[in-house]
Amino acid sequence: MAASNVNIGDMKSLSPLQGVYPIATAAEPGFWSTNPVSQFLSSVSQTISQHRQSLDLVNPGIMENINKEVSKDVFLSLYQFTGLKADINKTFAMNPVFQIAHSFAVGSKLPAYSFTSIIANDQALVQGTIDNEFSLTGRLNYSWDKHITSKISLQLAQGQPSMCQLEHEYQANDFSIQLKALNPDFTGPKYNGLLIGSILQSITSKLSIGMETVYNAMDPNGPAQAAISLAGRYNSGDWIASAQLQAQGAFIGSFWRKVAPNLEAGLETTIQIAQQPVMSEQMMMPTIQTTVEANTVLGAKYEFRQAIYRGQLESNGDVSFMLEHRILPTIGLVFNGSINQFKNTSKLGCGIQLETAGNEEIMMMQNGMVDQNGNPIAGAPQM
């Protein structure tokens, strides 16, 4: 805080990372800017920020997305479902995007019917989903500027504990900070809820390291727990490797590679070391035994113009695949299956996705006859 000409509340201009350093602006020379101590401090912080700028660092993304390319993009576990599913999305406007969706599902854990409404533009996203049992999932994201984002997510259901998560992200030029609070309750004598703070910092233009701290005080009667996880990520353009060491004794290593322009492959290994109490027969008293469990998943994703194929092989014997195909601009099909020969289990899911329009303009856009600005596309089919 060496520079006296900066308003303390103005955090952004205080940051040495914005490329605009407050010292550079001409300020009236007063006691706080002319005394040797603050001059020394400001010159030191200016040197540090200049050095940081010269390193050409990039934002490493948030901690949550440290192995996003593998676990969220290539692997199909997040998208897998069983039974039959039909989604009908109706779009009313493109800027901001305003969409309403009706989803029907049979024979799966998904609710039989759910209704979703989404409105989104560059700055904000508001979404609400309510299902046939009246449980609500709400989400609100708001970007204050291109670095700072706040998020609120809600889960309210009748007869079940509600969930509210507040999230705040700060993505600077070479690091990201994320703060999360789950069900925060400050009314009691002590804090109740879950707090997560994480930081990910770029060390070189490719390597970034990070740390996550979890403070768990969900149980009002028991003691609170705190845990620290460490993570590292190396992004070399066409391949990305990441490693996480979690506080509960888990190690997650993942590797992603772009094999060809339309083929990505991912590998993820999880090693979980846990200590479990076991009854030993000789002594008739529980002893602590260390168990090691490991699981490896290998997956690939092919992306074509109108289809996405995903395949996945797991070391516990699961073989899964998923096919998403867009038959027409407004009709998409999803098919996924999973079989485990060792456990003799299988899962199968089939879904259809329809896009409908709320007005004529959007319908022309969906059928590829006009572009985003309403100009006709040459060679488009006529109605």
Added chain:
Amino acid sequence: MNLLKIGLYYIIPLLLLSITMAGLNLSEESKERFSNLFSSAQTIVHYGWLPFVIYLGWSSTSNSNKPNLVSLLSPLPSA
């Protein structure tokens, strides 16, 4: 989106207020009042969230293309 911004300007001071309450030892009566307040706020959010999102979307569509309630809620194409 202006409506949203105003809403956020209310939420954040409220959160800050609740943080400053952390050190206070509230009496039983005020604790109960707070829990009543929270549970009614929860009910309002539970049934008001989706209508609010739909209203935000409806008000953001251009004047010539304002959908009516039936076309807003029905999955069938209205064009």
